[in-house]
Amino acid sequence: AQSVTQPDIHITVSEGASLELRCNYSYGATPYLFWYVQSPGQGLQLLLKYFSGDTLVQGIKGFEAEFKRSQSSFNLRKPSVHWSDAAEYFCAVVDGRDYKLSFGAGTTVTVRA
Amino acid sequence: GAGVSQSPSNKVTEKGKDVELRCDPISGHTALYWYRQSLGQGLEFLIYFQGNSAPDKSGLPSDRFSAERTGGSVSTLTIQRTQQEDSAVYLCASSPTEGDTQYFGPGTRLTVL
Numbered sequence: 121a122q123s124v125t126q127p128d129i130h131i132t133v134s135e136g137a138s139l140e141l142r143c144n145y146s147y148g149a150t151p152y153l154f155w156y157v158q159s160p161g162q163g164l165q166l167l168l169k170y171f172s173g174d175t176l177v178q179g180i181k182g183f184e185a186e187f188k189r190s191q192s193s194f195n196l197r198k199p200s201v202h203w204s205d206a207a208e209y210f211c212a213v214v215d216g217r218d219y220k221l222s223f224g225a226g227t228t229v230t231v232r233a
Numbered sequence: 234g235a236g237v238s239q240s241p242s243n244k245v246t247e248k249g250k251d252v253e254l255r256c257d258p259i260s261g262h263t264a265l266y267w268y269r270q271s272l273g274q275g276l277e278f279l280i281y282f283q284g285n286s287a288p289d290k291s292g293l294p295s296d297r298f299s300a301e302r303t304g305g306s307v308s309t310l311t312i313q314r315t316q317q318e319d320s321a322v323y324l325c326a327s328s329p330t331e332g333d334t335q336y337f338g339p340g341t342r343l344t345v346l
Contacts, residue, residue, distance in 0.1 A: 152332065154334070162340075163237075163324060163339040163340050164337040165337070166334060166336065169334055210276065214332060219264065219281060219331040220266070220278040220281060220289075221268070221276075221335060222278075223275060226275065226276075
């Protein structure tokens with residue numbers, strides 16, 4: 121069965137520090153990969169996506185993610201976190217044969233001053 | 234506004250009542266999706282529409298749930314005889330075509346008393 125794992129439920133990071141959120145997937149082929157962010161009471165906003173090509177993708181708000189086929193991972197990174205980055209982050213995949221998004225459980229990021 | 238819109242933003246209803254949730258996708262997007270976000274289940278797929286094709290209803294949790302999409306644009310998700318376990322945030326998304334990036338609306342928070 122298809123699955124997406126975000127091992128970290130909650131991460132606390134200091135403002136200005138770097139951030140890395142982990143995502144692992146289980147699929148037979150290379151899926152389409154996404155990171156979404158959700159602020160309290162808001163919908164999901166797309167940060168970045170990977171379909172093919174360069175395995176390091178840049179997104180909005182200074183985020184980037186790297187697709188590693190050998191590790192079945194698509195980790196999200198930001199070099200310097202801002203207080204406004206406090207939110208819940210979801211990794212999601214679409215199997216190339218399917219069109220439904222399968223989401224990880226999410227990682228809540230808290231930013232401390 | 235060019236984004237996906239949903240109404241109402243909040244809905245409180247009594248157990249046993251019927252509710253209708255509305256989604257207006259991005260103009261020109263042929264694919265429309267409904268997801269549910271709840272504390273216990275995370276984000277889960279409900280139903281998918283693509284153009285004039287028959288919808289994929291495989292994610293609907295029971296026959297109390299139904300959805301339609303009129304004229305290839307606006308969609309309505311109907312929940313009949315609501316139960317307390319239906320309390321969740323219902324998210325709508327649209328994409329230019331199936332398998333492409335999905336853009337989410339702000340969601341409707343449903344509370345069943």
